Amino acid sequence: MNDTDDMNVLKDANMNDRSYSDLTFEIYRSTSSINLETDYKYNTTSDQDCAIGVNINKNNFVVNGNGHTIDCDNKARAFNITGKNVEINNLIIKNGLYQEGSAISSTENLKLNNVTFINCKGNGKDDFNVGAVVTTESELTVNNCKFINTSGHDGASISAYFSDVKVVNSTFISSSDKIIKGQIFLSGSNATVEGSSFLNTTSRYATAIFARNEESVTISNTKFKNLHANKTAGAIATTLIDRISITDSEFDNVTSANNGGAIFIDSNRNKKKTIISKITHTVFNNCYSGFGGAILQLGGNLSYH
Numbered sequence: 001m002n003d004t005d006d007m008n009v010l011k012d013a014n015m016n017d018r019s020y021s022d023l024t025f026e027i028y029r030s031t032s033s034i035n036l037e038t039d040y041k042y043n044t045t046s047d048q049d050c051a052i053g054v055n056i057n058k059n060n061f062v063v064n065g066n067g068h069t070i071d072c073d074n075k076a077r078a079f080n081i082t083g084k085n086v087e088i089n090n091l092i093i094k095n096g097l098y099q100e101g102s103a104i105s106s107t108e109n110l111k112l113n114n115v116t117f118i119n120c121k122g123n124g125k126d127d128f129n130v131g132a133v134v135t136t137e138s139e140l141t142v143n144n145c146k147f148i149n150t151s152g153h154d155g156a157s158i159s160a161y162f163s164d165v166k167v168v169n170s171t172f173i174s175s176s177d178k179i180i181k182g183q184i185f186l187s188g189s190n191a192t193v194e195g196s197s198f199l200n201t202t203s204r205y206a207t208a209i210f211a212r213n214e215e216s217v218t219i220s221n222t223k224f225k226n227l228h229a230n231k232t233a234g235a236i237a238t239t240l241i242d243r244i245s246i247t248d249s250e251f252d253n254v255t256s257a258n259n260g261g262a263i264f265i266d267s268n269r270n271k272k273k274t275i276i277s278k279i280t281h282t283v284f285n286n287c288y289s290g291f292g293g294a295i296l297q298l299g300g301n302l303s304y305h
Helices: 003-015 020-029
Strands: 033-035 054-056 062-064 069-071 079-081 086-094 104-106 110-118 133-136 139-143 146-148 158-161 164-168 171-173 184-187 190-194 197-205 209-212 216-220 223-232 236-239 243-247 250-256 263-266 276-280 283-285 295-298 301-304
Touching: 020 054, 086 104, 104 110, 110 133, 133 139, 139 158, 158 164, 164 184, 184 190, 190 209, 209 216, 216 236, 236 243, 295 301
Parallel strands: 033 062, 054 079, 062 086, 069 086, 079 104, 086 110, 104 133, 110 139, 110 146, 133 158, 139 164, 146 171, 158 184, 164 190, 171 197, 184 209, 190 216, 197 223, 209 236, 216 243, 223 250, 236 263, 243 276, 250 283, 263 295, 276 301
Antiparallel strands: none
16 A cells, blocks of 8 residues: 555545534535535534534525435534524434434524434423424424434424424334423424324324414324324324314324323313314324323314314
């Protein structure tokens, strides 16, 4: 092996071990987009200032992952996004660990296309232990994404506060025993879920979607399969929201121990408004609970066709 070969080996080794600091610098040098050409991994020695996540503060910025991986190494978050209208495509994020948004935190409009989240976990306490992706006062679009073995108290995969969320053709599945309020947690947020699947997950409440505090939830062409809540709402729970609509969907083997085998809707807490619930062309198969085998609604108006 000559000197040139030695240099090539060192170059290849470095390319296979790029750090958060490297990615931060590459984003800094980019103008409107970045095309990843290698994987990145959190480095305890060099990346301590990036534990909150690689910062994206540029507006209208696109990250093309090209199938590469960001490994947070169970020590950090992947991205902290403060730039407006950021888009992330074709990327794998794994082993994220942070109290709020173990993979991504965003306070501006964000689009995720074909992004896979694996083993991303919230590690905060109570309300600060939230999903892989957390969004606040913004718009979040999740298209053709996968959330695998994510965990968090208030939302294992997505936690939205005063935001508008759209989920399309995405899959949620987790073997974690640390989920308390669903794969998706909504507070004061609107959500639309289309053509997605919630599979093989257990939580304390509302294994798929937990929504509270006004606004609306619209679900269509979505499958809920092999879900169990140790307490209430095998798949979906709402409280104090304005409207919920479920169309052309399927609940299969969805159960809870106490109330609402598949769906629990609590309208009684809202003394000012009457919740409107509409369920159309939707199938419930092998759903059961201690009270309300498929659906339990307290107050409000329920329409089922």
